[in-house]
Structures are given as C-alpha cells and as structure tokens.
Amino acid sequence: MKFQERKDNRKLKRISLSVVAVIIIIAIITGVIIAINKAKENYIVEEISSADINYYKIISDGKSGVIDKDGKVIIEPEYNTIKIPNPKEAIFICIYDYNAASGEYKTKVLNEKNEEILTNYENVNTIDIKEIVSSIPYEKTVLQYQKNGKYGIIDFNGKDITKPIYEEIRNMPYREGELIVKKDGKYGIININGGKLVNFEYDYITGDNYYSTEKEYALDGYIVGKNDENGKMQYGYLNSDRQQYLELDFDRIYRMNNVKDDANTYLVAEKDGNIQLYKNDKVLLDNNYQAINYNEDSGLLILQKDNKFGITDLNGKQILNVEYDQIQIPGNYILATKNGNSETYDLSGTKQEDLRYANVLKTANENYSITIDTNDKYGVISKDGNTLIENKYNYIQYLYDNYFIVGGDSGKSGIVNDKGEEILSANYEVIQKLDNSDIIQAMAGNVLELYNKQMSKIISMEDGKLDIKDNYIKVYSATQTAYVSLDGSIKTDFEIFPENILFASEKDGKWGFVDKNNNVKIDYQYDKVTELNELGFAGIKKDGKWGVIDKEGNIILEPTYTIPEQNGEPYFIGKYYKVISGYEEEYFTDDINE
Secondary structure, eight states: OOHHHHHHHHHHHHHHHHHHHHHHHHHHHHHHHHHHHHHHHOOOOOOOOGGOOOOOEEEEETEEEEEESSSSSEEEEEEEEESSOTSSOOOEEEEOOOOTOOOOOOEEEOOOSEEEEEETTTEEOOOOOOSSOOSSSSSSSSEEEEEEEEEEEEEEOOSSSSOOSSEEEOOOOTOOTTEEEETEEEEEEEEEOOEEEEEEEEEEEEEEOOOTTTTBBBTOEEOOOEEEEOEEEEEEEEEEEEEOOEEESEEEEEEEETTOTTTOOEEEEOOOOOOEEEETTEEEEEEEEEEEEEEETEEEEEEEEEEEEEEEETTTOEEEEEEEEEEESSSEEEEETTTTTTEETTSSOOOSSSSSSSSEEHHHHHEEEEOOOSSSSSEEEEEEOOOEEEEEESSEEEEEEEEEEOOOOOOOEEEETTOEEEEEEEEEEEEEOOOSSSOEEEEEEEEEEEEEETEEEEEEEEOOEEESSSEEEEEEOOOOEEEETSSSSSOOHHOOOOOSEEEEEEEEEEEEEEEETOEEEEEEEEEEOOOTTTSSSEEETTTTEEEEEEETTTTTEEEEEEOBSSSSSSOOOHHHHEEEOSSSSOOOEOOOOO
C-alpha cells in the first residue's frame, strides 16, 4: 500500500510538473505575442529630403517614365502613368492599358534594371495620401496588393505585412502611416507594420483633423460611427491614444480645432438638435445649446440657446448669462445687446462705463495694445495705458520689436515705431515680415524692397520675385539675381553655393559663367541663366528659350524650351525641366511648348 502511494505521488508530481511546464510555455508564447503586437503598434514614417531623392518621374508626349538624378532614363516613357512611392528606392508602379470609360487598368512593378518584380502578387499599387500636401503623396514603405477580391499590404522586398483579408485599404486622413481598412464589412485601423490600432467594428471612421504646431497631426483623434437598428449613424470619439472619450450615442461630433490646447480635447456633440461640450471625456457644458463657438482672440466660448447668447470660458465658468440678443468679441471687450440696449464688458464679465476707447486689441507683444476710438481710428497704448501712437490711422498691425504697420487714407501702408515716428512712408501696397527670418518685404507698384531688422534697406528690384530657401532668400527678375541671408545680409553666389565649380555672372546685360577666381568660363551671351542646382545642372536662356548645361559647362541642350513661369526659375535634371502640377506630384518633361 505504501509502495502504491509513493508510486501515485511520483505520478502526480510528474503531472504537476508537466502542467507547470505547459503553463510556463503558454505564458511565454502569450508574452511573445503581446510583445510582437506591441512592437507592431510602433511605426516610423520615413522622412525624405531633396538630397535623398534618386529617381524622378518624367512625362514625354503624354507618356510616363523615370529618370535618375543624373538625367539618365531608367524607365522609358511608355506608360499611362508611373508612381514612385519612395524616390530613394528603385520601386516603380507602372500603370498601362488604362480604359477611360471603365476606369480599369493594369499595373506592374519595375526596378532600376527595368525588370518586373513582385510578380507573386496581383494588382500591386501604392497607398495614396490625398489629404497631405506633399511632392510624395504615397505611403513610403508599403504597397497594397489584391488576391481573390481582397487586399493586403507588403513591403518593397515582397514580404507580407498582412494577408489579403481586407475589402478596402486607404490612408487615414492627415495621419501618414495609419490605414483605414475594412474587414468583414466593418472598418478599423492598422498601421504600416500591420499592427491593429482600432478594432474592426465600425461603419465609419475619420480623423478630427486637429493640428498642433509642435506635433502636427499626431494628436488628431478618431470620430467613429455605427448604424443603429434603424440604420441611423451614431457617432463616438476616440482620442489619439485610442481611448474612448465619447460613446456611440450622438448624431454629430466635431472637435473645436481652433482651441490650440495639446493637453485637452474639446468636443462638440449633438443629439436630437441639442449640443453639449465635452472636455476630454467629461461634460463641460450640458445645457443643450443650439450652438457653441470659440473666439480665438479672447479664448472664450459664445453660447446660443433659444436664440439668446451668453459667454463662458474654457473651464465652463459663466462670464455672461445666456440672455442677450447679440454678442460680439472684437478685441478686449465683449459687446452685448439686449432689448435694443448695447452694453460693454471686459473679458471677465465686468461691465464697462465711460470707455476711453471703443475697443482694445491685444498684440503678440504684451507691452503694446492697439486701440480703436469711436471714430474707428487706430492707435497704440503701452501696457500701462499710456498713449504711444495717436488714434489717426485707418488700421494698425503689430510687426515686431517696436515697429507697427500703419494704414492711411490712401489705402497704402507704411511703418512707424512705438514713438509714432515714420520709418517707411505709407506708399506700399504690401508690407510683411518673411517667416523664419529677420526680413521685411515691401511692394510699391512693381518694385520689390527688402529691409533688415534695423529697417535698413537691403535691396530694391523692379519686377522682383522671391524664392525662399532653408538658409537664404533668392531675389530675382528677368534680368537680375541677388542672394540675401535670413538675417538680412547680401551674399554672393560664391558664399551661397561653395561647392559649385561655375557661377552665374552678368556683364552689360548679358549672362555667362565664371569660376571661383572670376575667370570667365562661358561667355556673356545669354539673356539669363540660373545657378547650378544641387544636381549639377543650370539653365541658359536666349531669345526667350531655355537650354541646359552641366556642372562642367558642357551644353546638354541648346536653348529650346519655352517654359511657362511657375514657382521660381526653371529647374533642370539633364535635358528635362520640372513641372509643378496641382493635381499630382512634381514631374519632369522634355515637351517643347511653342
């Protein structure tokens, strides 16, 4: 009996150890699966600079092909169109046999050797990005393919990222790297690694289109919808981390995207004609309003209910009760009308009597406010309320430092400082500060002028145009070219293009090229030339037509093209010139426009 017990105990121990081993194995497998799925949730959107680009689309006589950065033809122009999802990589989606009536076409994928690749997959194509303005309007690391009427995604090496299990695949608006997919009749979201972000349970998904200056569209949330038993769409909301903020219980949802608060989400939710405001997942205003609008200048909410108006702040604090017939917030004051009587309040809701000004407007500089008097004339006061600029202008706009753009009776603009002293007379149709620089642009008639931060004139050019680069500004016309640094200093082309061998040079109204020592290498014979671009090509213009030289000064093409002016001077790769289309990505062509 004892022997049998010992035998049974040993057997039980073996079984227990086996069970423990199985549990451990299951735990390890589960952990691995969780880790894999977690890894799939993280994805990187590839950034491509102009220096990274190796391949370019060309169109010649209406047919598409590909060239490399030396201007060499890689794919002959013989296709209806060609898509280059990542111009760093030799992956070219060639579309042919297009039927305009049916919209049907065939595709094949070629590499740089003109060899067909990814032949194990049917109907391989790009995943287009339509909402993002880009010269590369595609997902840059994946392709979609089709099998038995379903879609999947692969990488450029032909590795499966997902099986062909989706009825539909398309880019998530404004969220490169995220894909809206339809599976078994329901929508969800995956990323370009195949990781599931939103479950496949919705009849509708879109983004809220929130844009952050710092994070761009990374904080964009998801508006989701399901049809109820009566076929009516009911909407809910997931934040950018896919947390459920609002249940599927509303007829309409939208985000107040003009509230620039990256830490919080303000959602307007409507049901049966009544509107509530949510701050993240909590009700902020629940009195069933007919409208809620955000005033950006004041940071206040204008509420409407039963055709009456009131004011709250973004924390829901009541500023003015909903009892006014009309409310406006044109600046630092609230103008409210009730029973035909107008009242003025400050932004905290305190009634104002015997106002010195009809309105006071904040500026980007806390030391200054712009005032508007009862005659609708503009002036400037200090933060202490002292008058700096008398109310005598038709408008005033803060520029920077202690400078202001002012407008007079002529409808033209000038610049004054905070003492009211005239810096530029009011003779200009346009005055503006150029972004990311210390430069002021002014236009008077056909004359372009640039001023530095100290308001000293840098340059003046008739019929001048600007081409703003990352670290300099090109100022040019049909006969002149100059370069200005972002801090407002005139630069030579030697300084701007230190790696070039040849440099554009003008003499007696004609253009040629010199070397770094100012030795003439190409005679002054052209009406205009461009500098060598980063790929080593420059344009030469004569008798209204453009040609091309290479970085050694060899003529690739004699002046042949009549090129319509687009955004800046013409840009060449080999014998091809760039075309900027509003309907597709940039391309190059050798078409001759007579």
